Amino acid sequence: MRYSFPYRISAVYVVAGFLWILFSDKAIHLIASDQEVLTQLQTYKGWFFILITGIILFFYTLREFRQRDRLTNELIDAKNRAVEADQLKTAFLANMSHEIRTPMNSILGFADLITQEGYSEEEKDRFKDIINEKGNELLHLINDIIDIAQIQEGQVKINPVAINITDLINEVYNSFKKHPLVKGKPHILFSKHIPHYKESLFVTADAYRLKQVFHNLLSNAFKYSDEGEVKFGFKQDHNQICFFVKDTGIGIPINIQHLIFERFNQKKYLHGKPEGGTGLGLPISKSIVELMGGELKFTTEEGHGSEFFFCMPLHQ
Numbered sequence: 581m582r583y584s585f586p587y588r589i590s591a592v593y594v595v596a597g598f599l600w601i602l603f604s605d606k607a608i609h610l611i612a613s614d615q616e617v618l619t620q621l622q623t624y625k626g627w628f629f630i631l632i633t634g635i636i637l638f639f640y641t642l643r644e645f646r647q648r649d650r651l652t653n654e655l656i657d658a659k660n661r662a663v664e665a666d667q668l669k670t671a672f673l674a675n676m677s678h679e680i681r682t683p684m685n686s687i688l689g690f691a692d693l694i695t696q697e698g699y700s701e702e703e704k705d706r707f708k709d710i711i712n713e714k715g716n717e718l719l720h721l722i723n724d725i726i727d728i729a730q731i732q733e734g735q736v737k738i739n740p741v742a743i744n745i746t747d748l749i750n751e752v753y754n755s756f757k758k759h760p761l762v763k764g765k766p767h768i769l770f771s772k773h774i775p776h777y778k779e780s781l782f783v784t785a786d787a788y789r790l791k792q793v794f795h796n797l798l799s800n801a802f803k804y805s806d807e808g809e810v811k812f813g814f815k816q817d818h819n820q821i822c823f824f825v826k827d828t829g830i831g832i833p834i835n836i837q838h839l840i841f842e843r844f845n846q847k848k849y850l851h852g853k854p855e856g857g858t859g860l861g862l863p864i865s866k867s868i869v870e871l872m873g874g875e876l877k878f879t880t881e882e883g884h885g886s887e888f889f890f891c892m893p894l895h896q
């Protein structure tokens with residue numbers, strides 16, 4: 581392959597030269613017999629051959645070089661992408677080890693304090709709460725890491741069942757209002773939106789995974805809001821149900837909007853990591869929604885808030 585170009589170009593030159601000498605000699609002998617005219621024609625023939633082969637070789641070499649340039653550029657692009665992916669993974673691992681160490685250190689530290697003398701029962705209860713909270717954080721993180729690995733391998737399975745949407749929203753609301761993120765920001769109004777329908781509405785989805793998506797989106801809504809309200813629920817749009825999670829938080833700057841669904845991309849933290857974060861929540865949610873046949877989208881305005889939403893067909 582590496583040497584094919586010189587072989588090809590030499591072959592073209594030799595074959596073209598051979599054919600030219602063979603046929604052009606015959607041709608000029610057909611049109612002229614005078615020795616002087618023949619000599620003249622031989623000279624023109626030589627010039628003509630040089631001119632034509634020169635042009636052919638020029639365009640042939642040009643095409644070859646262009647092809648090589650394109651291949652080289654493709655290789656450089658592929659190499660740059662591989663290097664970037666490698667750097668992203670290294671940065672991701674460094675961030676992840678930080679995210680694991682932080683709750684782990686709290687757990688170990690407070691577990692140690694509980695066994696020590698000199699703390700009141702009230703203080704020990706607080707230490708237990710912290711251990712509990714940090715333990716849950718760690719569990720959540722480990723689940724996220726397993727999820728993202730399974731998503732990457734295409735191993736996440738969805739168990740679709742008919743889900744009563746009103747029950748689901750109520751369940752998510754009742755469980756999430758006890759979440760430390762909600763308790764930590766009591767000034768933010770947390771509410772659910774369930775339209776008043778006579779009959780119950782159902783979607784076909786995986787209840788566990790759907791709750792996981794709400795959990796991720798609601799966590800973000802609280803993490804990236806300092807005031808105002810967080811509202812979630814659903815609306816009916818003809819034959820489909822559109823779920824939404826809306827906040828009045830800091831919004832997402834335009835320069836990172838195209839990154840927020842990307843895995844391992846630390847640049848999406850450009851507008852700060854208020855409560856820490858792994859950058860896994862949105863990529864996982866997006867993949868889960870897609871596995872259930874929807875598409876996770878958002879609208880946002882910097883300084884005013886964001887709304888994440890996805891639609892699913894109504895279960896008939």
Ligand code: ADP
Binds near residue numbers: 803804829857
């Ligand atoms: P994490 O929240 O752990 O950083 P996510 O994947 O959930 O990771 O979110 C990725 C990024 O998208 C966040 O770091 C943040 O920059 C941005 N983001 C997500 N949700 C919101 C939101 N509701 N308001 C503002 N920014 C958000």
